[in-house]
Amino acid sequence: MAVLPHLAFFLNYLTATLAGMWPSSGTPNEKHDAARATIEAFEPRDLAEAMLAARMIAAHHASMDAYNSAMQPGVSDADCIRLRNSAAVAGRSFDAALRLLEKRRAGAAKTAQPTTRTAAPTERYMTPEDSLVGFTPEEIAEAEYALDNDPIELARNELARRIPLDGCDDMTMEERRIAYAEQSDRTPAQLAVMAARVTAAIRRRQAEMGMTQHTGE
Numbered sequence: 001m002a003v004l005p006h007l008a009f010f011l012n013y014l015t016a017t018l019a020g021m022w023p024s025s026g027t028p029n030e031k032h033d034a035a036r037a038t039i040e041a042f043e044p045r046d047l048a049e050a051m052l053a054a055r056m057i058a059a060h061h062a063s064m065d066a067y068n069s070a071m072q073p074g075v076s077d078a079d080c081i082r083l084r085n086s087a088a089v090a091g092r093s094f095d096a097a098l099r100l101l102e103k104r105r106a107g108a109a110k111t112a113q114p115t116t117r118t119a120a121p122t123e124r125y126m127t128p129e130d131s132l133v134g135f136t137p138e139e140i141a142e143a144e145y146a147l148d149n150d151p152i153e154l155a156r157n158e159l160a161r162r163i164p165l166d167g168c169d170d171m172t173m174e175e176r177r178i179a180y181a182e183q184s185d186r187t188p189a190q191l192a193v194m195a196a197r198v199t200a201a202i203r204r205r206q207a208e209m210g211m212t213q214h215t216g217e
Contacts, residue, residue: 010047014039014054023061042101049101056097063090089145096137132196135189143189 018035019028026034035057042053066087070080132140147153159175186194 011036011039011044011050014050018054018057021058021061023065049104052097052101056094056101059090059094059097063087063094066090085145085148088148089141092144093137093141096132096140099132100137132192135192139189140193143187143193146187147190147193 015032015036018039019031022031022035024031024034038057039050039053042049042056044050044053064087066083069075070083070087075083135143159171163171163175
């Protein structure tokens with residue numbers, strides 16, 4: 001890939017930073033080459049895209065490292081859950097940055113083409129991304145982490161593994177307080193993430209139903 005001159009110095013800096021955290025047993029030169037090749041694979045056109053690419057790569061490695069650590073012998077159940085949650089958050093940070101990069105490039109492509117009317121979300125099927133428009137990758141990742149680590153929901157989920165939540169007669173007073181505790185107030189970003197997850201679940205269900213109908217035919 002031909003790198004624009006004004007990107008060269010910054011790409012060298014990003015490459016050196018990523019090479020320092022590269023998860024491999026190779027030599028420093030091999031790590032540097034691998035980091036450089038991975039950044040260039042995203043074909044960054046400016047400083048913003050180069051930074052997004054670097055953050056995506058770092059998030060991917062952080063996710064894989066956390067998943068790997070969770071599977072090591074001797075890790076407690078609590079630490080395993082914490083590590084897997086961290087891995088999932090890092091993975092979603094990668095996804096959010098990728099969506100931002102794609103949205104940025106799609107916007108640039110539209111400005112280079114004649115303006116055409118596109119269907120509004122109400123005129124087509126909603127996608128999970130529709131709910132997240134207007135939020136930065138950092139806001140989305142923070143909202144997802146907060147939702148996945150809500151202490152009330154974590155305690156309720158743990159209780160549900162032992163006792164059906166509708167079986168209050170089998171619960172102690174403390175367990176009832178956990179089962180029927182009010183949810184924490186949600187931020188706009190958290191509500192948007194929840195809407196995106198519901199939309200994604202509906203789309204998956206629709207796809208599964210379509211496959212089932214097709215198989216039945």
